[in-house]
Amino acid sequence: MTPLYKELQPSDVYCVRLPYPFSDFDRQILTALYQPLIGHGAMAVFFALWGEAEREGTVESTHYHLLNLLDMPIGSVFEARLSLEGIGLLKTYRKQEGEGRAFIYELTPPLDPDTFFHDPILSMFLFGKVGAQTYKRLRSRFLNPVVPDGYEEVSRSFPEVYKSVKAGAMEEDNDTYDSDQRARKLAFSGYPFDFALMMEGLSAQLVPRKAFTPAIKEMIVRIAFLYGLSPLDMQQVVLLAIDADGNLTEDRMKRAAADFYKLSRSSSAPKITKIIPSSVKQGSPTEPATKEDELIQYLETCPPVEMLKDINGGREPMQVDVKLAQKLVLEHNLPAGVVNVLLQYVLLRNDGKLTNNYVERIASHWMAKKVDNVRDALVLARTEHDKYMKWQQEGSGTQRTRKPGAKTEAVPDWFYRKDQKPEEQKAPEKSKADPDVEARRLRLMEKFGMTKGGVN
Numbered sequence: 277m278t279p280l281y282k283e284l285q286p287s288d289v290y291c292v293r294l295p296y297p298f299s300d301f302d303r304q305i306l307t308a309l310y311q312p313l314i315g316h317g318a319m320a321v322f323f324a325l326w327g328e329a330e331r332e333g334t335v336e337s338t339h340y341h342l343l344n345l346l347d348m349p350i351g352s353v354f355e356a357r358l359s360l361e362g363i364g365l366l367k368t369y370r371k372q373e374g375e376g377r378a379f380i381y382e383l384t385p386p387l388d389p390d391t392f393f394h395d396p397i398l399s400m401f402l403f404g405k406v407g408a409q410t411y412k413r414l415r416s417r418f419l420n421p422v423v424p425d426g427y428e429e430v431s432r433s434f435p436e437v438y439k440s441v442k443a444g445a446m447e448e449d450n451d452t453y454d455s456d457q458r459a460r461k462l463a464f465s466g467y468p469f470d471f472a473l474m475m476e477g478l479s480a481q482l483v484p485r486k487a488f489t490p491a492i493k494e495m496i497v498r499i500a501f502l503y504g505l506s507p508l509d510m511q512q513v514v515l516l517a518i519d520a521d522g523n524l525t526e527d528r529m530k531r532a533a534a535d536f537y538k539l540s541r542s543s544s545a546p547k548i549t550k551i552i553p554s555s556v557k558q559g560s561p562t563e564p565a566t567k568e569d570e571l572i573q574y575l576e577t578c579p580p581v582e583m584l585k586d587i588n589g590g591r592e593p594m595q596v597d598v599k600l601a602q603k604l605v606l607e608h609n610l611p612a613g614v615v616n617v618l619l620q621y622v623l624l625r626n627d628g629k630l631t632n633n634y635v636e637r638i639a640s641h642w643m644a645k646k647v648d649n650v651r652d653a654l655v656l657a658r659t660e661h662d663k664y665m666k667w668q669q670e671g672s673g674t675q676r677t678r679k680p681g682a683k684t685e686a687v688p689d690w691f692y693r694k695d696q697k698p699e700e701q702k703a704p705e706k707s708k709a710d711p712d713v714e715a716r717r718l719r720l721m722e723k724f725g726m727t728k729g730g731v732n
Contacts (some may be wrong), residue, residue: 278331284354286340286579286612287499292380296331298385302319305386306365313398314363318347318356320683325381340602349579350612359383375609388417396495398529400546415702446571467496474507474514483514486522495526499533503546512536568654575620576613576649583616587623597622597630608639610647617653618642625668635668 305417311319324345342353360366362385369380386392392400393415403411471493475485488496500510517524517532537546578586580601584593595618604615622635641660647653657664 278626282557283349284339284357285377285605286343286350287338287609288377288379289336289338290381291334292325292329293334293380295382296387296451297688298326299382302385305389305392305418309389309392309398309402309418310363310365310386313401314356314359314365316358317352320395321348321353321356322360322383325383327368329383340605341466343579347593349577349582351577393419394526396498396533400502404410404546467501468498468509469500471496473512477508477511478514483518483524484522487518487522489524492524492527495529499529503533503537504534505536509536547631549717568603572650572654575616578612580612580615581621583621587620600635601629604639608636608643610639610643611649613650614642614647614653617650621657621664625664635669638664 306319306322321342324342327606329615334483339350339353343350346353348356357368361368365384367382369382371378371380385573387395387398402414406414472498475488496510498515499505499513500507503509505513513529513533513536514524517528518526519525575583581593584597584601584663585591588595601615601619604610604618605612607728610618618635618638619630622630642653642656645656647656
């Protein structure tokens with residue numbers, strides 16, 4: 277399984293490429309036809325990138341900028357990116373730059389309404405989302421009505437209006453350019469379909485092989501995906517769609533597939549749901565088996581600023597703490613999950629306070645050890661705990677000895693080794709403390725399943 281931090285980090289830089297200015301009609305298509313399919317979160321990401329491209333061009337930003345702009349966690353932004361890529365609205369390019377990564381997000385304009393409604397997958401997807409009545413209303417809104425009977429087209433062609441005249445020699449342009457034209461159809465590839473098996477059961481006399489043009493073959497794959505039909509089922513669809521002259525058309529294929537589906541499967545229209553490969557989901561595919569697994573999942577998927585907010589009881593964290601977290605990610609290139617472990621450790625170790633020098637000293641140690649995931653950070657924090665205690669005392673300027681009435685260290689249960697029994701741990705003694713600091717520490721202890729008497 278590929279963890280989320282290996283796919284996308286807030287510190288990764290990106291720029292947006294807009295092939296050409298989109299129109300207000302594009303916006304209408306996006307909100308009316310695409311948003312029901314991909315959700316408002318993915319559409320918000322698209323509109324944010326669109327606006328950024330119009331205002332700033334190809335200026336580079338980190339994903340922190342996008343997270344703050346949308347008030348969304350990194351996992352939601354990544355899922356929105358996948359939705360936009362799958363529906364054909366975004367192309368993503370990645371480049372490894374040392375220990376960091378750079379992305380180019382190229383926005384793709386939506387399909388024109390005629391292409392959208394004639395695509396069997398998109399049209400059925402929309403039908404299943406909005407229902408028959410709204411679907412009909414959207415078709416009538418975006419599709420032009422047929423020209424009434426009795427009219428004939430009398431428009432002139434280009435050669436009938438213009439002619440070529442001899443002029444100065446034109447310099448040949450040998451430069452190459454990317455094509456920025458609007459996509460003609462939904463990108464669709466990678467779906468396995470056994471054409472050989474389908475063709476084995478179709479007589480060449482009954483269904484001429486010339487009828488299977490590239491467009492018809494592509495339509496067959498799309499229909500098989502949409503209705504969940506096997507190659508043997510598609511034999512029946514082809515036989516229903518073939519006309520008296522041995523020809524196949526896309527419209528006849530779509531009608532035949534719909535009739536076959538109603539007769540053999542269900543009278544209800546098929547529904548398409550969004551899937552995200554388990555290899556890129558934020559969490560593990562199964563529920564955490566232990567408390568430590570649950571903790572690791574939380575630390576891997578929660579942005580550091582959100583984690584600080586959770587510790588603070590839902591209140592916004594101090595800006596100095598936010599800047600420290602951003603510095604660890606942006607300047608030191610630590611993964612967000614590792615930063616979460618570091619900040620939580622220092623908060624528990626340092627009476628609910630984050631001290632820059634102490635945090636950065638531990639961060640430097642972890643960078644030297646090449647810690648790049650939450651599990652390794654937890655192990656190192658546990659094994660090097662005594663060393664970090666000594667550093668904390670050195671930072672205070674004096675070597676303090678523990679007095680009988682002093683408070684013992686509140687350490688999360690993931691710092692203790694698995695084979696250590698709870699009863700072997702000493703219970704902390706009470707001492708006077710600032711109410712706010714004590715409340716923050718109690719929230720942390722509760723998160724890790726601890727009580728004032730020790731670890732549960």
